[in-house]
Amino acid sequence: MKLFPTLLAAAVLALGLSAQAxxxxxxxxxxxxxxxxxxxxxxxxxxxxxxxxxxxxxxxxxxxxxxxxxxxxxxxxxxxxxxxxxxxxxxxxAVDFSALPLQDAFTIVRGDGKRKVAIFEDPNCGYCKRFERDLQNVDNITVYLFLYPILSPDSAEKSRNIWCAKDRVTAWQDLMVREKVPAAASCDTAAIQRNLAFGRKHKITGTPTLIFANGTRVPGAIGAQEVEKRFAEVASESTAKN
The missing domain is CATH 3.10.450.70 (Disulphide bond isomerase, DsbC/G, N-terminal)
Structure with a gap:
């Protein structure tokens, strides 16, 4: 009676060795x-x-x-x-959302802010500007905005001016939605350098790059409808786990 389990175990071991070979x-x-x-x-x-x-x-x-x-x-x-x-x-x-260095981002909240997304953006990115205009139609979100100046030296300058502005959210949206260039400002911009290092580590090569709460990464500009779809997927996964 013990012969069959022994043969089965031998077969499984052989398959394993074969796969390794x-x-x-x-x-x-x-x-x-x-x-x-x-x-x-x-x-x-x-x-x-x-x-x-x-x-x-x-x-x-x-x-x-x-x-x-x-x-x-x-x-x-x-x-x-x-x-x-x-x-x-x-x-x-995929990026573990809980591992994101949120202290190096600034936060934009609309509505109840329950749905969370992190976004890496370059202030000179035309796709980012189009994306930001679409994102105005998405409510009840918290956006962790990581300045990610990879396109040009001017991107770095604008990122510095936004990060050092008294109201970062207003300075960002003035530029991206209303084409109003931020005033010159200076402060400690080590956070932006850390963003660049984080991006290199995780191979973030283009902007915008979105990271949702389930770790899903979406490279490139997507419309409000697609953003809503992604949020729905996150909610569905969360419900299934609970």
């Missing part, structure tokens, strides 16, 4: 042939038979079982109508 073989082949790829962090099987995911940092590639081919692109599940690559990258780039 497969991963090791792919790592070695790709590292030998394309050393410029850098350190391979993970090799995992995918939902598509014979296709393996190769993760390097937050970059995702695909390869065959022997590492003879390397694909840079998106894997789509046509049945479920899901972009599996996008789902994976979203998980890899």
């Amino acid at each position: 497969q991963e090791a073989a792919i790592r070695k082949t790709l590292s030998d042939r394309i050393p410029q790829l850098g350190k391979i962090d993970e090799v995992n099987s995918t939902a598509m038979q014979g296709l393996y995911e190769v993760r390097i940092g937050t970059d995702v590639f695909y390869t065959d079982a022997k590492g003879n081919y390397l694909i840079q692109g998106e894997l789509i599940d046509t049945k479920a109508r899901r972009n599996l690559t996008e789902d994976r990258i979203n998980k890899l780039t």
Whole structure:
């Protein structure tokens, strides 16, 4: 009677060893042939038979079982109508909301402020200005605004003037919504430098970048309707957990 469990355990162990050997073989082949790829962090099987995911940092590639081919692109599940690559990258780039350095942001509250989002923005970013105008239509939110001047030296100057203004919220919205350039001001701007360091660490490469309370990151300007959709997803997840 003990024979079947023993055989099953042996089979499971063999599969595990086989998977490890497969991963090791792919790592070695790709590292030998394309050393410029850098350190391979993970090799995992995918939902598509014979296709393996190769993760390097937050970059995702695909390869065959022997590492003879390397694909840079998106894997789509046509049945479920899901972009599996996008789902994976979203998980890899998610940021723990509770770990955000909120002391280096200023806060904009509308309505009851129950729904929270952190946004990294450059004051010279045209997409950010369009996004800010749309965001005026979203109520009952708290926005943690991180100044993230990555476009030009003028971006750094405007960020300094906003951060050092007596009323940061007014100075920000005057510029982004009403095209009113902030008055020159000076103060300690170490927070802005910390924002840039945080962004580099988490590979925030464009503005605006939104981070919702569930850790989901959204790069690029989205409309008020999409913002509402994201907030609804956060609320749904929170309800499911409780």
